[in-house]
Amino acid sequence: MxxxxxxxxxxxxxxxxxxxxxxxxxxxxSVIFGETSYREDVDISTASFYEKLQATADLPTTSxxxxxxxxxxxxxxxxxxxxxxxxxxxxxxxxxxxxxxxxxxxxxxxxxxxxxxxxxxxxxxxxxxxxxxxxxxxxxxxxxxxxxxxxxxSTRAYFVADDLSHLHRGGRLNGAQAFVGSLLQIKPILHFENKRIVPFEKVRTKKKALNRVFELFAEDAATGAVIRATVIHANRPEKADTMRKELADTYPNADIDVSYFGPVVGTHLGEGGLGIGWCKL
Ligand code: MYR
The missing domain is CATH 3.40.50.10170 (Rossmann fold)
Structure with missing residues (x-):
């Protein structure tokens, strides 16, 4: 023992x-829809959460x-x-x-x-x-x-939200005052700095943002360092798997899996979010 x-x-x-x-x-x-609180992965699965999210006009909160x-x-x-x-x-x-x-x-x-x-x-x-x-x-x-x-x-994580208003509404987006008027038009790459979520770079389209995340990953992976990485998705498993394969084919030194943004994080990031996280071993 x-x-x-x-x-x-x-x-x-x-x-x-x-x-x-x-x-x-x-x-x-927990995620809270209306008056009901659900402990994630106990009372609500990730699949049911995203179904519920699509069906509700009242957005959930978390605790x-x-x-x-x-x-x-x-x-x-x-x-x-x-x-x-x-x-x-x-x-x-x-x-x-x-x-x-x-x-x-x-x-x-x-x-x-x-x-x-x-x-x-x-x-x-x-x-x-x-x-x-x-x-x-x-x-x-x-x-x-x-x-x-x-x-x-050595841990890095960069991610992109389809709709920044969820992070903004929940008060979890810092340093984005300049973007507030155009939250729906831009797809900034986000990351953690001093424990908070801040924009890393301002990019106009999700495609460009994800390409840039690939480049950031490449900067570490191209050194040949042994890397453990994860492609993280908010109800986009096929896209995440395509990204995983592309990275795995290019960087054999990286052990790459697919993981997900579950109910609590999905509440703040919104459906469709994608990111890559990694650390050197
Ligand atoms: C709470 O109510 O205490 C939970 C708050 C969770 C906030 C989650 C914010 C989104 C995080 C995105 C993370 C991306 C990691 C790669």
Whole structure:
């Protein structure tokens, strides 16, 4: 039995087999349609979420897990583990990490280390999988946290939304004041800077934006470094698979998968969003 438990939140959108095999505990965030709250991947699947989104005029909102839920999870794990590493979506876009930190202070019989991934989706998932692998190899908390910081330094993610108004409405788009009058006309490439989502470059069409994201990926991949990458999509699996194949054919040094923007992130990014995230191994 590993002495270190790994916890994350649902926005890592990890495949359920990986979660089960690695013994990871996932705390869900929720999407709210009208009066009804759905924990993502528990009460609502990603497919049903996008169906519901297409059928509703009242756009959903999201909420982070309650403090009490984190306390329950940490207390339960304290029965079997000495330490917990709890890895969360960027503190610049959600209060989840801060809530996990507060819960960590409330529990007595286990050491909880909350880790701000400063990103979300599968790039966050890569930290979680690495931490779980290291925990099962009996590495120490310090070694695992150092490795996660090292991964953070080489992690990149660039993404494009079909309609920026969702991010704007939810208050998750920073540094775009200049674009506000023309939110529907432009397709800026977005990325994380200092934990927040900001425009990286202003581009007029989605095609040009995605080509530029390919170029940014190429700058790292062309060095020959071993790269783990993910093409992330908001209900565009075929497009994501085409992108994955194109990248995999060009860069054999990159291990590329396809992942998705699930309900909570999809609420803010909107259907049709696409991106690539990667880190050097
Ligand atoms: C909450 O209610 O606390 C959740 C807020 C989630 C905000 C998500 C914003 C969109 C993130 C796009 C990420 C792209 C990563 C590659």
């Amino acid at each position: 590993s002495r270190i438990a790994i916890v994350t939140d649902s926005t890592a959108y990890l495949p359920s087999e990986a979660v089960e095999q690695s013994g990871i505990t996932v705390v869900p965030l 982070q897990p309650a403090l009490g839920r984190f306390i329950e999870v940490f207390e339960e794990l304290s029965k079997e583990y000495e330490s917990i590493i709890s890895i969360h979506l960027s503190s610049g876009i959600s209060g989840t990490y801060q809530t996990a930190r507060t819960a960590a202070e409330e529990v007595d019989n286990v050491d909880v280390y909350a880790f701000d991934s400063e990103i979300t989706c599968m790039p966050q998932g890569y930290y979680v999988l690495e931490a779980a692998k290291m925990a099962s190899a009996s590495e120490t908390v310090d070694t695992i946290l150092e490795r996660l910081e090292e991964m953070k330094r």
